[in-house]
Amino acid sequence: MDNHEQQAQTISDLSLTPNHTDPSDKELQPIDRDILCANCEYNLRTQLPIHDCPECGHPIAESVKNRQLAYAPLDYIEKLRSATTVVAVAPLILFLINITMNANKDIPEESLFVIRKAVQFILYSFIVFAIFSLTKNSPFRPRIPKTILTLRITAPLSYILALVLAVLINKIKPGLIPVTLLTITLLSLALAFFTFLKFYANINLGLLPNKHRGSANIYAYLFLIILTILAFSNPTLMITNYLFDIALILTPERQQQNHGIYRAVLITGIFAFFILAITLMVFLFRFRSTLTKLHGVRSRLDLTTR
Ligand SMILES: [Zn+2]
Numbered sequence: 001m002d003n004h005e006q007q008a009q010t011i012s013d014l015s016l017t018p019n020h021t022d023p024s025d026k027e028l029q030p031i032d033r034d035i036l037c038a039n040c041e042y043n044l045r046t047q048l049p050i051h052d053c054p055e056c057g058h059p060i061a062e063s064v065k066n067r068q069l070a071y072a073p074l075d076y077i078e079k080l081r082s083a084t085t086v087v088a089v090a091p092l093i094l095f096l097i098n099i100t101m102n103a104n105k106d107i108p109e110e111s112l113f114v115i116r117k118a119v120q121f122i123l124y125s126f127i128v129f130a131i132f133s134l135t136k137n138s139p140f141r142p143r144i145p146k147t148i149l150t151l152r153i154t155a156p157l158s159y160i161l162a163l164v165l166a167v168l169i170n171k172i173k174p175g176l177i178p179v180t181l182l183t184i185t186l187l188s189l190a191l192a193f194f195t196f197l198k199f200y201a202n203i204n205l206g207l208l209p210n211k212h213r214g215s216a217n218i219y220a221y222l223f224l225i226i227l228t229i230l231a232f233s234n235p236t237l238m239i240t241n242y243l244f245d246i247a248l249i250l251t252p253e254r255q256q257q258n259h260g261i262y263r264a265v266l267i268t269g270i271f272a273f274f275i276l277a278i279t280l281m282v283f284l285f286r287f288r289s290t291l292t293k294l295h296g297v298r299s300r301l302d303l304t305t306r
Helices: 003-015 060-066 074-103 109-134 145-168 176-201 212-246 252-305
Strands: none
Touching: 074 109, 074 252, 109 145, 145 176, 176 212, 212 252
16 A cells, blocks of 8 residues: 555545445435434534544434435335325225216215215325324334424324215305305315325435435325315405405406306316326335335345345
């Protein structure tokens, strides 16, 4: 070893921890998300994975690895995969049942409503159950407690609100109460979709590239935007009409015009939602096969270390 090399070695020894002599490029990148130290919960964002925790000296690589799915127990990966399957398949079944029921005119209207609500209730319970199992506490679950808590509240809340709305809609006259209820339901649903996708966006596979992150993030914001627009379209119409009314400029033509804009927004929004829902389903199935692949990699790893 000549002097030059020796000098380089000393410099790298100063900047790297001794147990990481050959860091890959990835390890030289500062951490770009919230990862808490596994020992003291210090936020390691902007730190280099090759260093030790500035608070307690616990190796950062350990904390990072902790959050990597590739190092999770096999049954945890399997649980994640089955929950993903349920969330992807249940809406599809619901959609198909709705179509067949609409096509079948022989079934009386009232029993149709009851059957549909019962099926919806069962399938939605499956989805909520899957979401709870998906976000179950584990050292391998993404460390995003607020997002997970919001998801665990808004997912069941959206359905309860939708149920209340479905029961009330025929019993009370149109007005402020159903509009408010619908707005809250859609906002809750917007948050549920957003946090659900943020959960996926924060899953760190480890060993396999995190290709899912980009699309999960995009879907999260698209669902949030579309559902928020849908949520506010109805109150906006009401408020606009009200303001035009007190300004004494609400002519029947203008009222019709406002309603036309509202309908256009509504139809575009619902259409966009359905397109997004279909692409989300494709995303979930693809993520499911990624989990299968990871499961395979993980099983082989177990064999070699045994
Ligand atoms: Zn620490």
